[in-house]
Amino acid sequence: MNAYEVNFDGLVGPTHNYGGLAVGNIASAESALTNSNPREAALQGLEKMKRLSDLGITQGILPPQDRPAVSVLRKLGFVGEDAAVIRCAATVAPGLLRACSSASSMWVANAATVSPSADTEDGKVHLTAANLPSQLHRSIEAPVTSAVLKRVFSNERYFVHHDPLPSNLYFGDEGAANHMRLCPKHDESGVEIFVFGRSASRDIPKPLRFPARQSLEASEAVARLHRIKRGKELFVQQGPVAIDAGAFHNDVLAVANCDVLFYHEAAYREWEETEAGITKACDWPIHFIRAGEEDITLAEAVRTYLFNSQLLTLPGNEMMILAPSECRESHAARIFLERIVQDGANPIAHVEYVDLRQSMKNGGGPACLRLRVVLTEPELDAVQKNSRVILDECLYNELKAWIEKHYRERLSPTDLGDPTLLRESRAALDELTTILGFGSLYEFQWP
Numbered sequence: 001m002n003a004y005e006v007n008f009d010g011l012v013g014p015t016h017n018y019g020g021l022a023v024g025n026i027a028s029a030e031s032a033l034t035n036s037n038p039r040e041a042a043l044q045g046l047e048k049m050k051r052l053s054d055l056g057i058t059q060g061i062l063p064p065q066d067r068p069a070v071s072v073l074r075k076l077g078f079v080g081e082d083a084a085v086i087r088c089a090a091t092v093a094p095g096l097l098r099a100c101s102s103a104s105s106m107w108v109a110n111a112a113t114v115s116p117s118a119d120t121e122d123g124k125v126h127l128t129a130a131n132l133p134s135q136l137h138r139s140i141e142a143p144v145t146s147a148v149l150k151r152v153f154s155n156e157r158y159f160v161h162h163d164p165l166p167s168n169l170y171f172g173d174e175g176a177a178n179h180m181r182l183c184p185k186h187d188e189s190g191v192e193i194f195v196f197g198r199s200a201s202r203d204i205p206k207p208l209r210f211p212a213r214q215s216l217e218a219s220e221a222v223a224r225l226h227r228i229k230r231g232k233e234l235f236v237q238q239g240p241v242a243i244d245a246g247a248f249h250n251d252v253l254a255v256a257n258c259d260v261l262f263y264h265e266a267a268y269r270e271w272e273e274t275e276a277g278i279t280k281a282c283d284w285p286i287h288f289i290r291a292g293e294e295d296i297t298l299a300e301a302v303r304t305y306l307f308n309s310q311l312l313t314l315p316g317n318e319m320m321i322l323a324p325s326e327c328r329e330s331h332a333a334r335i336f337l338e339r340i341v342q343d344g345a346n347p348i349a350h351v352e353y354v355d356l357r358q359s360m361k362n363g364g365g366p367a368c369l370r371l372r373v374v375l376t377e378p379e380l381d382a383v384q385k386n387s388r389v390i391l392d393e394c395l396y397n398e399l400k401a402w403i404e405k406h407y408r409e410r411l412s413p414t415d416l417g418d419p420t421l422l423r424e425s426r427a428a429l430d431e432l433t434t435i436l437g438f439g440s441l442y443e444f445q446w447p
Contacts, residue, residue: 001187001376001378002187002376002377003116003118003185003186003187003374003375003376004058004186004374004375004377004380005057005058005186005257005312005313005372005373005374006059006060006372006373006374006375006380006383006390007049007052007057007058007059007060007310007312007370007371007372008060008061008062008108008152008370008371008372008373008389009048009049009059009060009061009062009108009369009370009371010045010062010064010105010106010107010108010111010369010370010371011042011045011046011061011062011063011064011106011399012038012041012042012044012045012064012103012106012358012359013038013042013064013065013067013103013105013106013425014038014042014064014103014406014407014408014421014424014425014428014429015038015067015068015101015102015103015411015421015425016036016037016038016041016042016103016106016358016362016411017036017038017098017101017103017411017413017415017416018031018032018033018035018036018361018413019032019033019098019099019101019102019137020032020033021098021099021102021104021135021136021137022135022138022248022362022363023134023135023210024209024210024211024213024243024246024248025246025248025362025363026302026303026363027246027303027360027361027362027363028362028363030361031361031362033413034361035410035411035412036361036410036411037358037408037409037410037411038103038407038408038409038411039403039404039407039408039409040358040409041103041106041358041359042403042407043400043403043404044354044355044356044357044358044359045106045356045369046396046399046400046403047354048322048354048356048366049061049391049396050391050396051322051352051354052312052322053391053392053396055312055314055315055320056314056315057312057315058375058380058390059391060152060373060389060390060391061389061390061391061395061399061436062108062111062148062152062389063148063429063432063433063436063438063441064103064105064106064429065105065141065144065442066144066425066426066429066443066444067100067101067102067103067425068086068097068100068101068416068421068422068425069100069101069140070082070085070086070100070422071443072100072140073085073086073096073097073100076093076096078092082419082422083419083422086416086417086418086419086422087417087419089417090414090416091417094413094416094417097416097417098137098413098416099136099137099140100137100140101416101421102137104137104138104141104362105141105144105145106359106364106369107359107364107368107369108369108370108371109175109177109249109251109367109368109369109370109371110132110138110174110175110176110177110249110368111129111130111141111145111149111175111176111371112127112128112129112130112145112149112175112176112371113127113128113130113173113175113176113179113226114126114127114176114371114373114374115192115226115228116181116186116190116373116374116375117158117379118183118186118188118189118190118374119181119189119190119192119226119228119229119232120226120227120228120229121228121229122160122227124159124160125153125158125159125160125373125374125375125379126159126160126162126225126226126227127149127153127160127161127162128161128162128163128164128165128173128222128226129142129145129149129161129162129163129164129175130142130145130164130173130175131164131165131166131167131171131172131173131218132173132174132175133167133168133169133171133172133173134169134174134211134213139167142164142167144441146161146163146164147441148441151386151387151438151441152383152386152387152389153373153382153383154382154386155386158378158379158382159379159382162222162225162226165218165221165222169200169215170200170201170217170218171200171215171218171221172198172213172214172215172218173214173215173218173219173221173222174213174214174249175371176371176372177249177250177251177368178195178196178197178213178214178219178238178249178250179192179193179194179195179219179222179250180192180193180195180250180254180255180256180261181193181256181372181374182258182259182261182278182282182286183258184258184259184284185258186258186374187374187376189229189232190232191232191233191234191278191281191282192223192226192228192232192233192234193233193234193235193236193256193278194219194220194222194223194233194234194235194236195214195219195235195236195237195238195250195254195268196212196214196215196216196218196219196235196236196237196238197212197214197215197237197238197240197243198211198212198215198216199215199216199217200215200216200217201216201217202216204216204237205237205240205269206240207241207243207244208244209243209244210243210244210246210248211243212238212240212243213248213249214238214249214250216235219235220235223235231281232281234277234278234281236268236274236277237268237269237270238250238267238268238269239253239266239267239268239269240269241298242264242266242267242298245266245298245302246302247266247267247298247302248363250267251307251367251368252305253266253267253298253301253302253307254267254268254307255307255308255309255310255367256311257311257312257313257319258313258319258347259284259285259286259287259347260286260287260289260311260319260346260347260348261278261286261287261288261289262289262307262311262321262340262348263288263289263290264290264296264298264301264306264307265290265291265292265293266293266298266301271290275288275290287345287346289340289348291306291307291336295332295336296330296332296336297332300330300332300333301333303326303330304324304326304327304329304330304333305324305326305327305360305365305366306323306327306330306333308324308364308365308366308367308368309321309322309323309324309327309365309367310322310366310367310370311348317347318347318349318350319346319347319348319349320348320349320350320351320352321337321340321348321350321351321352322351322352322353322354322366323351323352323353323354323366324353324354324355324356324360324365325353325355325356325357326357326360327353328353337351338351354366356369387436387437387438388435388436388437389436395435398435399435402428402431402435405428406424406427406428406431408421408424426442426444429441429442430442430444430445433445
């Protein structure tokens with residue numbers, strides 16, 4: 001049965017701002033408390049989706065969350081009407097308001113872990129929303145993320161949803177950003193690789209500068225929940241040095257697609273052992289495209305997000321890399337990409353560059369903005385019957401007009417304390433749920 005890898009991208013929310021909230025994310029820290037452009041950010045993300053759709057890749061959309069999260073501020077002791085809550089938080093606890101205003105749900109690579117039906121014992125697609133406990137601004141996303149995923153993938157004949165793991169650091173789960181899949185083709189059974197940075201129960205090397213986010217215990221639990229076929233899961237430790245350099249997730253330094261793994265040698269604690277384990281687990285040849293420090297330094301790989309590129313199979317089975325424009329501007333990154341294409345020994349035929357500077361300044365590149373979901377034709381049909389989330393020309397035009405209507409061109413840190421922003425954001429989301437055919441999704445829409 002034919003299967004397609006659908007890229008479900010997160011729409012950038014109206015409160016896109018640079019709060020400097022993500023510990024271990026160097027780009028986020030460097031941009032902290034500077035002005036952002038939510039309209040430009042949303043349009044850049046939408047244009048990336050449109051480009052892939054034009055190339056023949058099935059492209060899906062996931063909506064942003066309601067921000068500022070007034071309900072969370074109320075749980076933290078702020079009282080009164082929405083406007084009073086926001087004004088008081090802006091005065092008393094501006095850091096909390098920034099966390100509750102973050103548009104971080106745009107990076108849906110952290111939304112969930114997804115195992116396709118070809119990999120699971122019951123032949124269904126399994127989804128587990130990430131609990132994201134290591135960062136306050138992301139830890140509040142899981143309930144709405146779960147609701148969105150259940151709305152999009154609603155047919156119980158094809159989809160199984162698991163609750164987020166218990167929200168604690170023992171089971172710290174950061175979603176698909178620490179999960180890769182290798183397979184001969186998308187419709188064939190593959191090997192799922194779970195990458196962890198730490199263990200709550202075992203003594204393993206740890207980073208010294210920044211905390212590791214994904215726990216081994218969380219990865220093992222997700223693999224069990226998803227009922228992955230015996231012997232088709234692999235657990236690999238992230239390199240502590242890479243985490244300290246700013247690779248807070250595996251997808252900052254590695255990306256896989258079908259029979260290709262494209263990565264920096266610092267991504268894993270023991271890259272030789274990782275390659276050997278993958279080779280043993282896979283029943284087909286794997287193309288390892290490994291960059292050493294002599295090819296591109298770890299610092300430059302993190303700065304350019306070279307390995308946070310999207311690695312894609314186009315119609316006709318040709319592969320391409322969609323890299324951030326920062327890679328074109330980096331001599332080392334550009335030369336390495338050119339070498340890959342010219343090699344001829346791997347399936348990657350060409351490279352394109354995409355401008356995502358608004359997202360990149362907050363530490364999220366092309367791969368951060370998408371959740372990869374492999375769907376068979378009946379599974380994709382079930383998604384399309386339930387909601388309007390697969391991009392086509394008409395939906396693209398509607399979303400572009402929607403962004404231009406509702407989004408601000410400039411947002412400063414002090415603007416987060418303006419209750420008007422909440423009203424603007426909710427008006428935008430209310431219209432968006434109609435466009436996507438979701439009905440009442442957000443709490444403010446409930447009677």
